[in-house]
Amino acid sequence: MSETLKRPGARQTLNVVGTRPIRPDGADKVTGRAAFGADLSMSGQLVGRILRSPHPHARILSIDTSKAAALPGVKAVITGADFPDLGAEVLAGGEAVTNLADMAANVMARDKVLYDGHAVAAVAAISAEIAEEALRRIEVAYETLPHVIEVLEAMRPDAPVLHATLFTQGLEARPEQPSNISNRTRFMRGDFEAAYAAADVRMEGRYTTRAVHQGYIEPHACVAAWGSDGQCEVWGSSQGQFMVRTYCARVLGVPISNVHVTPAEIGGGFGGKTTVYLEPVALALSRASGHPVKMVMSRDEVFRATGPTSGGVIDVKLGASNDGKIVAARVEMMFQAGAFPGSPVAAAAMTCLACYEVDNFEIVGWDVVTNTPKVAAYRAPGAPLGAFGVESAVDELALTLGLDPLTLREINAVKDGSKAPYGPTYQNIAYVDTLAAIRDSEHYKAPLGPNQGRGVAAGFWFNHGGESSGAVHVADDGGIVVVSSNPDIGGSRAAMAMMAAETLGVPLERVRPVVGDTDSIGFAMVTGGSRTTFATGLAVVRAAEQVIEQLRQRAAMLWEVDADKVAWRAGEAVCTDPEKADLKPLSLATLAERASRTGGPISAQVSLNAQGASPGFGVHLCDLEVDPETGVARVIRYTAAQDVGRAIHPSYVEGQLQGGAVQGIGWALNEEYIFDAGGRMENAGFLDYRMPVASDLPMIDTILVETTPNPLHPFGVKGVGEVPIVPPLAAVANALRRAIGVRVPDLPLSPPRILAALEAKQA
Amino acid sequence: MSKHHISATVNGDPVEFLTSSGATLLDVLRDQLNLTGTKEGCGSGDCGACSVILDGRLVCSCLVLAPEAEGRRIETVEGLSDGVRLHPLQEQFLKHAALQCGFCTPGFLVAAKALLDANPDPSETEVRYWLAGNLCRCTGYDKIVRAVMDTAAELRQARIPA
Amino acid sequence: MARVVACSDCWPLTGGASEFNVEAATVRDLIRGLDARFPGLGDFVDRRMAMAIDGEIHQDAWFSPIEPDSEVFLFPKIGGG
CATH class of the missing domain: 1.10.150.120 ([2Fe-2S]-binding domain)
Known part of the structure; x- marks a missing residue:
């Protein structure tokens, strides 16, 4: 079931935006024609394979590749020594800040391996069989070192230190010893200690989560060629062709403009494809062999060597008055960053209290390196962990106070004019409307059966604008081509085409949207952070507006009037000069046909750095049923409501809510990285890393709250992709608490844990 | 390593291919017959992205050895539509x-x-x-x-x- | 003078100061002003920080205007999945 809440009396003057057309790339995707990362081959290509460390922490003493190189059919063998040494340069440019040397050392280990699965060498050969045989002939001498997986253990003074050069930043004084603690971030307001001490009611709890993987179904894949002229070609699936271009160029030390990247269709990313793993290796193998090289990861490699998100420990203290006003909050979070600094703990710190007006708080985030794969972005990076802690604690507070959990959230809800915990003042937010949407839902009023519980949780994400490009070209029959700078991961081409059609006043069928390669459209940041429909959409709309300007001028030339006497209405040029009232409107097709005689092709490209993405809020409602015999918890009903600004294509916005909710349900109930005592991942496959399947789930109902469009976007768009993964962890955990009467504070809420909780309760 | 000569029917058309004993039906579909609509997500039969219909039965083509296709009828995503109208x-x-x-x-x-x-x-x-x-x-x-x-x-x- | 509130990531460069006033008409002015007052802070802010100017988030936007009575919050840049 899906519904949309609009502002009462809102005008509906749009023809295309808000409708549900068939997506323009749809036929390719249902017929098997769409070409994903592993679907392209280059003439003469070799197969590339990577040798990975079997140790979670070891010094590389030597690598002997001679026997592998001597194998007939092997065309290249490379190691870390084949990549340039890079300083600890920080790549600016708006994405989550990236340390270049760390990224390069993650792509191929240099002196140390830092996790089970870390790349140590690579080969290119004429067949997969030969490449795999070559890997077996590479001899690596390791000096194994003590390892550390768990975040609290990694923070201890006696923990094995991953990086001798890592000194904690963000402290009052630089520490004298290196450690695994990379950074401390703090946000505070008022006087937490005093307010907490004075509160009527105090809650305290520790909540933990495990590392989980983004779980995109398409493994990383690319094919790359290094030309004899130094010009590089990469075809592959990623969340940003320009990201691949920049990172490959910097890791390999070549000019950025020498690298040409064509974005393949991408089979899911969720943040996990916002960095490079294979592409620089494929290029280096191509340079060494003189052939194009294709590389495709196995699922085992995807789990062991690409980014999960952090596991974390979240300590929460809440103080409240008896009438439910939260007066003090303290949240301290410790996150696994994996092998290199850069967990999303800062984002967790900024988002964890973002739904609450609290005058006195302290938020502390610790970024901690561990012998696990370097974490990569995962949908609202960090926010689900912080929200899991805070929303669980708020639920406990509601139980203690005897308040309805929605009422407690309403009492403390942020609204326009509230100050976010990280600084900004909220404007044009609809969190209160989103809470009301859940309160008014049929689901909230429905009765529950035995062994069932109902959980509520809220969530926030900033959303993000940033650099994007869009082009609009008019074909000489009046057809429109829209070029987007961003890979289409969930239907954004449909949104681009719809916004262009709406702006130009043409039928959607006349608009063909494509994703440009790095040489055919201006720069853009990755598809991520819920920014594409907002920022790239803005560029497309601005380009369409420039095309309209050109069309008005061409019409003015043909009519021999001033351009200000020409209006663009419903896809036609209309002369507004009352003295020329007999002039018939000029259609887009007519103007396009005459373009060569009025100045040439009609076309515009806009590149911009979009500011003013509006934050989004979600409220989720989860009904869970527990089997007391087996401890299995099953989601039996689920509703997700979200402040979306305005949905361009409502079906795909609903899809974001549904998909995010289900990823969060998997995170809550099943998913986790499991390591053995030797620090090796034990469940690097879909059989043992259990993602939700269709039979685990009910329908996921959605409510799109459109009461508050974003005034900084022509159609009111707010980002929608990140928010829906923020509330589910706590929504599920809170439902479990209410179903079984005890709190299970550690994810995942697996059957053994639930059984143990039931037994402890009876004892 | 000698190869097997296999004859089968794919989406109604007769096909022949040479394959090693260890290759999977998925490898042959994608790499030899250029039917890349069938996807590899895990290679272990856990994700279903490589689903095909073999003699009327739904299988993961990553779990079928290519020589097993001899004389069998294979339907892939490319055969769903008649080329003009979608299924x-x-x-x-x-x-x-x-x-x-x-x-x-x-x-x-x-x-x-x-x-x-x-x-x-x-x-x-x-x-x-x-x-x-x-x-x-x-x-x-x-x-x-x-x-x-x-x-x-x-x-x-x-x-x-x- | 714009009122600047810096999050803890900046404190090692400010000697622990979290709030101060800086004369600036644009973000670029502000970065220069921060560097003049706390050497290294301007560059750090330019590379690592986003800012909220009177409530609205700006990232990598040197020429966004700052009013004399503006409130500017500095916090880590926002990425996303």
Whole structure:
């Protein structure tokens, strides 16, 4: 079931935006024609394979590749020594800040391996069989070192230190010893200690989560060629062709403009494809062999060597008055960053209290390196962990106070004019409307059966604008081509085409949207952070507006009037000069046909750095049923409501809510990285890393709250992709608490844990 | 290493190929027959992206050795549409927005076709359990299940004589 | 003078100061002003920080205007999945 809440009396003057057309790339995707990362081959290509460390922490003493190189059919063998040494340069440019040397050392280990699965060498050969045989002939001498997986253990003074050069930043004084603690971030307001001490009611709890993987179904894949002229070609699936271009160029030390990247269709990313793993290796193998090289990861490699998100420990203290006003909050979070600094703990710190007006708080985030794969972005990076802690604690507070959990959230809800915990003042937010949407839902009023519980949780994400490009070209029959700078991961081409059609006043069928390669459209940041429909959409709309300007001028030339006497209405040029009232409107097709005689092709490209993405809020409602015999918890009903600004294509916005909710349900109930005592991942496959399947789930109902469009976007768009993964962890955990009467504070809420909780309760 | 000479039928057309003993049907479909619509998500039969219909039975082509295809009938996603008109399942997947990235979609379509061939009137629960061998990480399955249910209803309607 | 509130990531460069006033008409002016007052802070802010100017988030936007009575919050840049 899906519904949309609009502002009462809102005008509906749009023809295309808000409708549900068939997506323009749809036929390719249902017929098997769409070409994903592993679907392209280059003439003469070799197969590339990577040798990975079997140790979670070891010094590389030597690598002997001679026997592998001597194998007939092997065309290249490379190691870390084949990549340039890079300083600890920080790549600016708006994405989550990236340390270049760390990224390069993650792509191929240099002196140390830092996790089970870390790349140590690579080969290119004429067949997969030969490449795999070559890997077996590479001899690596390791000096194994003590390892550390768990975040609290990694923070201890006696923990094995991953990086001798890592000194904690963000402290009052630089520490004298290196450690695994990379950074401390703090946000505070008022006087937490005093307010907490004075509160009527105090809650305290520790909540933990495990590392989980983004779980995109398409493994990383690319094919790359290094030309004899130094010009590089990469075809592959990623969340940003320009990201691949920049990172490959910097890791390999070549000019950025020498690298040409064509974005393949991408089979899911969720943040996990916002960095490079294979592409620089494929290029280096191509340079060494003189052939194009294709590389495709196995699922085992995807789990062991690409980014999960952090596991974390979240300590929460809440103080409240008896009438439910939260007066003090303290949240301290410790996150696994994996092998290199850069967990999303800062984002967790900024988002964890973002739904609450609290005058006195302290938020502390610790970024901690561990012998696990370097974490990569995962949908609202960090926010689900912080929200899991805070929303669980708020639920406990509601139980203690005897308040309805929605009422407690309403009492403390942020609204326009509230100050976010990280600084900004909220404007044009609809969190209160989103809470009301859940309160008014049929689901909230429905009765529950035995062994069932109902959980509520809220969530926030900033959303993000940033650099994007869009082009609009008019074909000489009046057809429109829209070029987007961003890979289409969930239907954004449909949104681009719809916004262009709406702006130009043409039928959607006349608009063909494509994703440009790095040489055919201006720069853009990755598809991520819920920014594409907002920022790239803005560029497309601005380009369409420039095309309209050109069309008005061409019409003015043909009519021999001033351009200000020409209006663009419903896809036609209309002369507004009352003295020329007999002039018939000029259609887009007519103007396009005459373009060569009025100045040439009609076309515009806009590149911009979009500011003013509006934050989004979600409220989720989860009904869970527990089997007391087996401890299995099953989601039996689920509703997700979200402040979306305005949905361009409502079906795909609903899809974001549904998909995010289900990823969060998997995170809550099943998913986790499991390591053995030797620090090796034990469940690097879909059989043992259990993602939700269709039979685990009910329908996921959605409510799109459109009461508050974003005034900084022509159609009111707010980002929608990140928010829906923020509330589910706590929504599920809170439902479990209410179903079984005890709190299970550690994810995942697996059957053994639930059984143990039931037994402890009876004892 | 000697190769096997295999003859089979793919989407109604006769095909021949040479394959080693260890190659999978998925490898042959993708790398030799250029039918890249069938996807590899795990190589271990856990994700269903490589689903094909083999002699009327739904299988993961990554778990079928290529020599086993001798004399068999194989249906892939490329055979669903007649090339002009989409299959009702394809139409309904598009109408319902039952795909986001689209990578798992070929596997879901093939699995759903096998379901509707076997059971023209499945309940929601039957659809969910039949499709439990196919992983989708984008959609949460809601719109996929609806698309399959609506296709089943549409096909039942079409079977009623006028 | 704009009122600047810096999050803890900046404190090692400000000697622990979290709030101060800076004369600036644009973000670029502000970065220069921060560097003049706390050497290294301007560059750090330019590379690592986003800012909220009177409530609205700006990232990598040197020429966004700052009013004399503006409130500017500095916090880590926002990425996303």
